[in-house]
Amino acid sequence: MEIDKSLIAELKKAKSIVFFTGAGISAESSIPTFRGKDGIWNKLKPEELANFDAFMKNPEMVWEWYNHRKKIIQESQPNRAHTTIAEIQNYFDEIIVVTQNIDNLHRRAGSKKIFELHGNIERNYCINCKEFYIENLDFSAGVPKCKCGGLIRPDVVWFGEYLPMDQFNGGEKAAANCDIFFAVGTSAVVYPAAGLINVAHTAGATIVEVNIEETALSHIANYTYTRKAGEILPQIFNDYSGSAGLN
Numbered sequence: 360m361e362i363d364k365s366l367i368a369e370l371k372k373a374k375s376i377v378f379f380t381g382a383g384i385s386a387e388s389s390i391p392t393f394r395g396k397d398g399i400w401n402k403l404k405p406e407e408l409a410n411f412d413a414f415m416k417n418p419e420m421v422w423e424w425y426n427h428r429k430k431i432i433q434e435s436q437p438n439r440a441h442t443t444i445a446e447i448q449n450y451f452d453e454i455i456v457v458t459q460n461i462d463n464l465h466r467r468a469g470s471k472k473i474f475e476l477h478g479n480i481e482r483n484y485c486i487n488c489k490e491f492y493i494e495n496l497d498f499s500a501g502v503p504k505c506k507c508g509g510l511i512r513p514d515v516v517w518f519g520e521y522l523p524m525d526q527f528n529g530g531e532k533a534a535a536n537c538d539i540f541f542a543v544g545t546s547a548v549v550y551p552a553a554g555l556i557n558v559a560h561t562a563g564a565t566i567v568e569v570n571i572e573e574t575a576l577s578h579i580a581n582y583t584y585t586r587k588a589g590e591i592l593p594q595i596f597n598d599y600s601g602s603a604g605l606n
């Protein structure tokens with residue numbers, strides 16, 4: 360796929376770039392997405408698992424699912440989309456990742472500035488006293504409990520819960536102040552996260568969408584590349600570095 364010359368020209372002038380990412384950026388790392396073809400929510404209903412009531416009703420089942428997902432994530436590696444975003448940190452004043460993913464792959468790829476809107480599967484906390492548990496939890500005696508007796512849950516945002524305020528505010532500020540806003544591998548239907556695209560658009564940022572199919576946001580995107588993130592992002596920044604003489 361040909362990369363638009365006008366986008367490369369805009370990249371050359373850009374100081375601050377935001378990468379707003381969703382499950383699709385990790386699809387090439389073999390982590391299943393939620394929606395779209397092969398999406399998990401096609402088979403499982405999020406309300407059966409990803410909410411606090413479901414956890415209180417059946418913590419074993421919810422933990423089983425998160426442990427399954429955690430195992431897939433631990434066995435996976437960042438792909439060319441994640442590593443490209445990390446590599447270009449040297450070329451721009453500011454590269455900020457705002458991710459809906461809980462898989463930690465941006466950090467493992469080497470990205471430094473990351474706002475995690477939906478938490479991180481490597482952390483857990485007590486529902487009672489909010490104490491954090493980072494180490495591997497022991498499930499030998501059932502669902503792990505805190506010193507205070509409270510159940511320990513994964514530090515991920517469930518349906519009906521607030522996003523971590525510091526992360527959301529950081530992401531919002533980044534969206535409002537960037538020159539170019541890439542939306543990569545997200546169906547852009549889950550709010551308030553998806554609202555950041557409008558924040559960037561309203562503030563005048565150039566919106567670049569990378570997704571294997573058109574989405575709810577395609578109509579406001581200045582550029583839409585319907586290709587795999589792991590193919591198109593390296594191509595865009597190869598063209599950029601070639602034309603900027605950085606090779």
Ligand code: OAD
Pocket residue numbers: 380381382383384386387392393394395398405409459460477516517518543544545546547548549569570571572574586587588589
């Ligand atoms: P979705 O699963 O809703 O969307 C994934 C998107 O990635 C789809 O639009 C796919 O077309 C696209 N996609 C798949 N493979 C791709 C590839 N190789 N390259 C580029 N795009 C690809 O994931 P999110 O938008 O992240 O929330 O979903 C948002 C939130 O809904 C998630 O954070 C999660 C979920 O419920 C919570 O768990 C709180």
Ligand code: ZN
Pocket residue numbers: 485486487488489490505506507508509
């Ligand atoms: Zn506790």
